[in-house]
Ligand code: ADP
């Protein structure tokens with residue numbers, strides 16, 4: 001008998017083959033209410049952090065996106081690429097200057113960012129999804145007027161803010177049963193391109209699309225009460241709670257735009273925003289389809305159920321969209 005894997009088949013941790021048939025069936029059945037709940041809905045997933053630079057994790061991510069699509073969810077992938085931009089800048093010998101955590105982006109830096117995001121990172125994600133069938137279509141925020149941008153601060157050069165989002169092109173792709181994969185370069189009315197934080201773009205898109213959920217893959221366990229202590233993960237928080245954590249300095253660095261993006265998404269009507277650990281293989285599946293509480297869930301005020309995720313699939317209407 002051949003032990004060769006079926007080409008393109010999902011890699012399953014070999015330890016699950018030790019599961020009894022009952023246990024395997026239980027795992028599958030556990031997904032049923034989640035699959036039923038999410039069928040037909042739009043879920044935006046921001047791909048970033050370690051998951052994006054580790055080939056194995058990136059392949060697991062592609063499998064998760066394909067599985068979502070296969071059970072009737074309409075996934076929209078938005079990606080960043082800061083580390084990859086930095087790596088090419090180094091190789092080209094171009095020095096980066098940072099102000100308040102943001103890379104000062106002159107015309108040359110913008111060219112590099114655009115090449116890396118649209119020409120490399122986007123292509124890699126599209127091709128890893130399309131190994132499982134021809135579903136993914138890559139696009140930049142410059143395409144079909146998707147993301148209108150404006151300069152954040154002239155001192156930062158071509159670092160953009162989202163001025164507006166026109167999701168028509170995404171809706172057309174979703175109507176064709178395709179999986180949009182979006183690079184976060186936007187353009188102003190003159191056609192000038194800007195590099196925009198991917199967390200911010202993902203939230204704006206999720207709001208404009210009426211997404212059910214937004215998931216942020218990052219390189220930590222979730223939102224931590226003490227950034228030096230991985231066991232301090234906050235599993236659920238509402239908008240008032242997040243404002244307090246921002247005010248007291250608990251949130252810093254790359255978590256600032258991410259948390260703001262979660263707030264923006266939830267205020268725009270997205271049911272919940274989730275920050276999850278992209279270092280965990282198949283974290284998207286675990287977050288969406290199991291009772292495990294992974295990462296940090298951001299809910300609107302008054303939306304926090306007293307108990308755990310069990311309520312998440314009940315019909316009480318309290319805590320979900
Ligand atoms: P990405 O956008 O790829 O997810 P970022 O580096 O932009 O990654 O943001 C995640 C980083 O934010 C973490 O690696 C961590 O160093 C930092 N951070 C700051 N404050 C917190 C906090 N309270 N909880 C978790 N991470 C935090």
Ligand code: MG
Pocket residue numbers: 080199254
């Ligand atoms: Mg970031």
